[in-house]
Amino acid sequence: MDLVRYIQAKDIKSWLAELAEDNTVFAPCYEGEAVVFAPFDPKERIHLPTPATVSPKKTIFPESERLVDFTYSKDPEDLSRIMIEGKENIPKGTAIVFGGRPCDVRxxxxxxxxxxxxxxxxxxxxxxRENTSFITLACDSTESTCFCHWVDSGPCDSNGSDVLAVPVEDGYLLKALTGTGEKLLGSSLLSEGESKVEEAEKVCKKAAAELGQPPDLSQAPEKLLEVFDNMEFWENVSAQCLSCGACTYLCPSCYCFNITDEAQGMQGTRIRSWDNCMSALFTMEASGHNPRPTKAHRMKNRVGHKFSYYPNLHDGVTSCCGCGRCIKSCPAGMDIREIVLKAIEFEPAVIEE
Ligand code: SF4
Ligand code: SF4
Structure with missing residues (x-):
């Protein structure tokens, strides 16, 4: 049997403080009304009952990071020659992401x-990635925007985690899933967990039952390609979109970035920052031409990438983990599930001869 331990809810912060002695521990903390992943501070409140507003994506893929510091110099032998010396800023140190959900880790x-x-x-x-471990919080209830079960996951999916924490009475059952996970469960604050296993299984079953049966998405990659050139379809499904990009910034599986060089004098830094495929400038070319000139084109790209192009390249795996953040936070009430289902159900009009 995998190593299982139990921790009382009142001891969670003390445990995180122990883990933070040797690691950067990211936990769901308040930033105004939003819940975001930030380095754990024992003086601050952490929020565990519901998923964080923002996914923990930035713990491994920061919104903005200095990739390379560089210096220009002139060759003293040939002043027309510019030399560049660069120093990569490879991240160091170990981190633990505590309280992400199974969809986040996925x-x-x-x-x-x-x-x-x-x-x-x-x-x-x-x-x-190699220096970060995950203590993931299973979901004991679901929200109307959750659809992890559409994409082969679920409220207690343990894939990718080192420890899965399942809420039980007054605390959490902690299940080690990797050797790293076993080490994380060495604290004297934890007690035996076997007696809580049955209760944890019931919690997981109840949460999974709340989600119900998923629709069949097996046709999605092909059907989305079939409507690729149907701009009327894309104009209809994107009509409400404001192109604000909130969906991409909140998404745990959106990975586009932009690179900028910021230089002053003979020194500079190459910076990588998150990009946003819903922005009108996303594919704007230097000539002024934009191959995705309207929000309909951009919505087509976002949905098509997640449910068709990515799965076609990666063994059928959908590049959406069903966290529902884009639905929950969209100011225009857009629902990516409806778009995918409309594409699957779409039948071209039959023209009578
Ligand atoms: S959050 Fe909604 S309105 Fe904003 S870009 Fe995404 S789909 Fe459009
Ligand atoms: S597309 Fe929406 S539901 Fe899917 S992973 Fe991104 S934010 Fe979550």
Whole structure:
């Protein structure tokens, strides 16, 4: 049997304080009314009953990061020659992400297929990914926006986590899933967990039952390609969209970035920042041409990428973890589920001869 332990809810902060002695511990903390992942501070409140407003994406893929510091200099032998010396800022140190949900952790697996690919491995992402562990909080209830079960996951999915914490009476059952997870459960604040296993299983079953049966998405990749050129379809489904980009920033599986060089005099820094495919400027070319000139084109790209192009490249895996944040936080009430289902159900009009 996997190692299982139990912690009382009142001891969680003391446990995190112990873990924070040797690691940066990220936990769901308040930032105004929003709940975001930030370095744990024992003086601050943490929020565990419901998923954080923002996913923990930035713990491994920061909104903005300095990739390289560089210096220009002139070759004293040939002043027309400019030399550049760069120093990479490879992230160091270990981190623990506490309180992300199964869907959040699944989001990183979508990054992995791209950023840890054998060719073009992203060394910055890799360094953080390898040095970060996950103590994931299973969901004991679901929200109307949750649809992790559409994408082969669920409220107690343990994939990608080192420890799964299942809420039980007055505390959490902690299940180690990896060797790292076992080490994380060494604290004297934890007690035996076997007696809570049955209760935890009931919690997981109840949450899964709340979600009901998922629709069949197996046709989604093909159907989305079939409506690729149907701009009337995309104009209809994107009509309410404000192009604000909130959906992309909150999404645990959106991984587009932009690179800028910021230089002053002979020194500078290469910076990577999150990009936003819903922005009108996303694919704007230097010539002024934009291959995705309208929000309909951009919505097509966002939904198509997640439910068609990515799965077609990566063994059918959907690049959406069903967290529902884009639905919950969209100021225009857009629902990505409705768009996917409309594409699946779409039948072209039959023209009578
Ligand atoms: S959050 Fe809603 S309104 Fe904003 S870009 Fe996304 S779909 Fe459009
Ligand atoms: S597309 Fe929406 S539901 Fe899917 S992972 Fe991103 S934010 Fe979550």
């Amino acid at each position: 989001g990183f697996s979508m990054f992995d297929r791209v950023y840890l690919a054998e060719k073009n491995t992203d060394v910055y992402y890799k360094a953080r």
